[in-house]
Structure formats: structure tokens, C-alpha cells
Amino acid sequence: MRILAIESSCDETAIAVIREQDGEIFVEKNLLATQIEIHKLYGGVVPEVAAREHVSAIFPMLMESGIDQYGNGIDAIAVTAGPGLVPALRIGVELAKTLAWIWKKPLVAVNHLEGHIYSVWHHAIQTQKEPMFPAVCLLVSGGHTELLLMRDHGDYQLLGMTRDDAAGEAFDKVANLLNLGYPGGPIISKTALDGDPNAIAFPRPMHGSGDLDFSFSGLKTAVRVHLDANPSDRANTANVCASFQQAVVDSLVDKTLTAVSVHHPRSVILSGGVSANQALRSTLQSKLEKQFSEITFHAPDLSLTGDNAVMIGLAGLYRAKKKQFVDPLTLVADPNMRLAL
Ligand code: KG4
Ligand code: ZN
Numbered sequence: 001m002r003i004l005a006i007e008s009s010c011d012e013t014a015i016a017v018i019r020e021q022d023g024e025i026f027v028e029k030n031l032l033a034t035q036i037e038i039h040k041l042y043g044g045v046v047p048e049v050a051a052r053e054h055v056s057a058i059f060p061m062l063m064e065s066g067i068d069q070y071g072n073g074i075d076a077i078a079v080t081a082g083p084g085l086v087p088a089l090r091i092g093v094e095l096a097k098t099l100a101w102i103w104k105k106p107l108v109a110v111n112h113l114e115g116h117i118y119s120v121w122h123h124a125i126q127t128q129k130e131p132m133f134p135a136v137c138l139l140v141s142g143g144h145t146e147l148l149l150m151r152d153h154g155d156y157q158l159l160g161m162t163r164d165d166a167a168g169e170a171f172d173k174v175a176n177l178l179n180l181g182y183p184g185g186p187i188i189s190k191t192a193l194d195g196d197p198n199a200i201a202f203p204r205p206m207h208g209s210g211d212l213d214f215s216f217s218g219l220k221t222a223v224r225v226h227l228d229a230n231p232s233d234r235a236n237t238a239n240v241c242a243s244f245q246q247a248v249v250d251s252l253v254d255k256t257l258t259a260v261s262v263h264h265p266r267s268v269i270l271s272g273g274v275s276a277n278q279a280l281r282s283t284l285q286s287k288l289e290k291q292f293s294e295i296t297f298h299a300p301d302l303s304l305t306g307d308n309a310v311m312i313g314l315a316g317l318y319r320a321k322k323k324q325f326v327d328p329l330t331l332v333a334d335p336n337m338r339l340a341l
Contacts, residue, residue, distance in 0.1 A: 001075045004017055016312070158340040164215050195239040
């Protein structure tokens with residue numbers, strides 16, 4: 001089965017062609033146009049600007065995908081239908097609907113968060129070590145921080161989520177406080193390498209709260225209060241970055257381990273843009289190995305942690321196999337699309 005996958009939910013335009021054959025996955029095309037340089041000017045993503053950039057990028061990208069104008073060789077089209085920024089989502093969704101209608105191909109509406117989760121399947125299929133169900137999923141991106149129980153393909157239960165900022169958003173906001181630029185995650189984690197994670201005792205929000213929720217806005221405020229009291233740390237940011245990162249990692253790992261001890265999964269899946277964070281990956285993996293050695297741990301290839309269309313194609317593939325198609329005449333982009341209630 002060959003899938004054309006389209007992603008435009010935020011600030012990356014992406015088109016991929018993936019093929020499944022004899023249980024193997026082949027990524028035939030993986031095209032990505034990032035808008036980071038443009039949104040840097042504003043310190044964050046501006047939806048209207050994102051939409052305009054998607055419009056400019058998406059059609060040349062479709063040409064570059066190598067698919068002919070009749071869609072020959074394509075078995076289904078998968079598109080991110082939500083969650084995300086409406087003006088941005090609509091560019092990919094309207095293109096996918098039009099192609100599905102003209103080419104008479106089945107259309108799959110993919111949840112962007114499910115796409116992030118399926119990013120781990122790329123490596124897992126290649127190595128024949130697929131996650132086993134039930135799996136606890138820690139999904140950490142710029143817009144979402146959720147703990148989910150994945151009972152089977154496409155079957156999710158929400159265990160907990162952030163009550164305010166997402167983990168990636170916290171990295172971005174703290175980087176902004178420190179004038180380090182956007183996006184914050186990569187630069188904070190790089191700066192943190194030269195710092196002491198125990199130098200500043202930032203709070204571990206929601207620790208011992210008795211549920212599986214997160215909160216990061218208080219941590220951001222704690223960084224601001226620290227900087228006001230210690231202005232020299234504005235220029236000397238390594239210890240602030242390392243201590244802030246450690247607080248985020250501790251919060252995420254603490255709640256994930258609690259979810260594991262309550263729900264007894266066979267696998268743990270880490271995904272989303274923040275899963276590129278080396279401290280998070282290694283801390284979660286080593287604690288799981290120590291405390292739950294029988295559970296398998298899965299994180300995406302570093303090339304698939306951020307937004308991309310390969311992950312949308314992978315999630316779309318599983319839905320296409322179950323014939324979970326949508327009507328191209330009625331599909332609408334849903335900014336609040338949920339994976340589970
Ligand atoms: O999943 P993603 O590419 O887009 C959304 O769906 O939101 O995630 C982007 C987020 C940004 O907030 C970025 O700062 C964060 O992922 N991020 C990181 C790292 N790389 C990207 N956060 C922490 N450490 C990193 N190395
Ligand atoms: Zn994302």
C-alpha cells in the first residue's frame with residue numbers, strides 16, 4: 001500500500017510518500033519546508049503568516065513528490081485534520097480533499113498527535129521491535145503535553161494532560177525570557193550541557209498531586225523570579241537552562257513512571273518535538289530499565305521528532321488498513337480534534 005501524506009498544522013509544510021510492502025516500510029519521499037526563520041521574527045508562530053507560507057510551499061512540494069497528475073500508484077491520501085492552527089490546517093486539508101475527489105482515492109483524516117505517536121513505528125518496523133499494547137504514551141510537543149494509554153492501534157484513553165502550558169511551550173517561553181531565540185527547546189538543551197542541573201532549586205510542579213496531570217506555567221514564573229533576583233544569570237544562562245530542563249524532565253518522568261505503575265503497560269512510547277531532548281530520552285529510558293525491566297521503550301528517530309509527513313503517513317496507513325476513510329466532500333479541519341476523551 002502506498003500513501004501520500006500531507007501535514008500543515010503549524011509551521012512546517014510537509015509531504016511524504018510511504019509504501020508498505022511485505023511488512024516493511026519504505027519512505028519514498030520525505031519533503032519538509034520549515035518556516036522557523038520567519039516566525040523567529042515574532043517570537044512564535046503567527047497563524048496567518050503560517051497559512052500564507054503553506055500556500056506557497058505546498059504545490060511545488062506536491063510536484064516534487066514524483067506523483068503524476070492522475071495520482072497513479074497512490075492507494076490512499078492521509079492528511080492532518082487537527083489539532084492545530086485553523087488557517088494552517090486548512091491548506092493541507094483542502095489540498096487533500098481536492099486530490100481525493102479528483103483522483104477518486106480514499107482519504108484518511110489523521111490526528112496530528114496520533115501522527116507523533118506513530119513516528120516511533122518507523123524505527124520499530126525496521127528493527128521488528130514494534131511497541132506492544134497496552135502502551136503508555138508520553139506525548140510532548142509545542143502545543144500538547146499528554147499521557148495516554150494506547151490499548152490498540154487507534155484506541156486511546158487520556159490519562160493526564162497539562163493544565164496550562166505544554167512542555168515545549170515552557171521551553172520556548174523560558175528561552176524568550178533568556179533572549180535565546182525561538183524555538184527554545186534545542187537552544188536550551190544545548191546551553192544546558194555546560195550548566196549544573198542542581199544549581200538552582202526550581203519547583204517540580206504537580207509532584208505528588210495524586211493525578212497524572214502536568215503544569216509548567218509556575219515553573220516559567222519561577223525562572224522569571226529567579227532572573228529578577230539574580231540579574232547576572234541573564235548573561236550567564238547555562239545553570240538556569242540546566243536547572244529548568246531538569247525540573248521539566250523530572251516532572252515528565254515522574255508522572256510517566258506513575259502511569260506505568262498504575263496501568264501496567266507492556267511498552268512506553270515517547271514522542272513529539274520535545275522527545276528530541278536527550279536528557280528526557282535518557283532519563284526516562286534508564287529509569288524504566290531500572291524499575292520496569294520487562295517494559296520496552298520507544299522514541300522516534302531524531303529526524304522524526306518534529307513535525308513531518310512520514311508520521312502522518314504511518315498513522316494513516318494503520319487507519320487505511322482498517323478502511324477508516326472520510327468523505328472528501330464533508331471533511332473540515334478541526335483545531336481541537338481529540339484523540340481520546
Ligand atoms: O512537535 P513539534 O515539532 O510541534 C508541535 O506539534 O508543537 O514540537 C515543537 C516543540 C517546540 O516547543 C520546541 O521548543 C520543542 O518542541 N523542542 C524541544 C527540543 N527540540 C524541540 N524541547 C526540548 N528539547 C529539545 N531538544
Ligand atoms: Zn507536532
